[in-house]
Amino acid sequence: MNKNKTPRTRWTPPRITLVVLVLALALSWSGYRLSDKFGGSVSTQGNEIGGSYRLVALGEGNVTEGDFKGSWVMVWFFDTHCPKTLCGPVLKSMSDAKKALTSEGISLAPLAITLDPLHDESDDLKKYALPLGDHVVPLTGSPSMIERVAKEFHAPNELVKGEDGTSYHVPAPRIVIMDPKGRYAGTIDSTVGTEVLVTRIHQLAHRG
Incomplete structure (x- = not known):
C-alpha cells in the first residue's frame, strides 16, 4: 500500500x-x-383581484377575509375627506343592497376600506360612514397593509382637491365582488345604485 x-x-x-x-x-x-x-x-390566494388581508374594524379589533367566508363580499375604497355628495350614495347603495339581499336569505358583507389610514381612524370612519350606510363595514389598517390591499383590489391611489380645497383620495370607480368562498367573482361600477347591485349578485350567484 x-x-x-x-x-x-x-x-x-x-x-x-x-x-x-x-x-x-x-x-x-x-x-x-x-x-x-x-x-x-x-396573499392573492390565486385570485386575479383580491386576496388575504388583516384590517381593523370599528372597535372590534382585527378582521381577515376569513371572517367573511360564507357571504358575498363587496369591497370598495374611499376616504373620509371624500365629499359626501360623491361617496355617500355609494355607501348607501351598498348598505341597502345588504338589507335587500338579507331579506332574501343571501348574506352580503359590504366593506368600505379607507385609503387614508393616517387620518381615518376608527372613530372618523364611524362618524362618516355609518350615518350614510349603517350596514356597511368600514375598515382601516396600517399604511403598509392598506397600500398592499389597495393594490390587490386594483384601487386607485390618487389625491385630488375638492371645491373647498381639501384633498382626498379618488374613490374606487368600481366595487370588487368576492364570492362566499373568498374567490374573485367580478366588479361593478360604484355608482350604479342598489337595484343594480342586487341584480349583479343574483347574476353571479346563478352563474356559480
Whole structure:
C-alpha cells in the first residue's frame, strides 16, 4: 500500500455548483418580485383581484377575509375627506343592497376600506360612514397593509382637491365582488345604485 497517497477529499463539480447558484438567485429574485408586488403579508390566494388581508374594524379589533367566508363580499375604497355628495350614495347603495339581499336569505358583507389610514381612524370612519350606510363595514389598517390591499383590489391611489380645497383620495370607480368562498367573482361600477347591485349578485350567484 502506498502510505504517501493523499487522502481523498469531497468536492462538488463546478457545473453542479453553478446550477445551484443560478437556482438560488432565480428563487431569490422571484421572491423579491412577489413581495414587491403583493406585499409580504398579503396573499392573492390565486385570485386575479383580491386576496388575504388583516384590517381593523370599528372597535372590534382585527378582521381577515376569513371572517367573511360564507357571504358575498363587496369591497370598495374611499376616504373620509371624500365629499359626501360623491361617496355617500355609494355607501348607501351598498348598505341597502345588504338589507335587500338579507331579506332574501343571501348574506352580503359590504366593506368600505379607507385609503387614508393616517387620518381615518376608527372613530372618523364611524362618524362618516355609518350615518350614510349603517350596514356597511368600514375598515382601516396600517399604511403598509392598506397600500398592499389597495393594490390587490386594483384601487386607485390618487389625491385630488375638492371645491373647498381639501384633498382626498379618488374613490374606487368600481366595487370588487368576492364570492362566499373568498374567490374573485367580478366588479361593478360604484355608482350604479342598489337595484343594480342586487341584480349583479343574483347574476353571479346563478352563474356559480
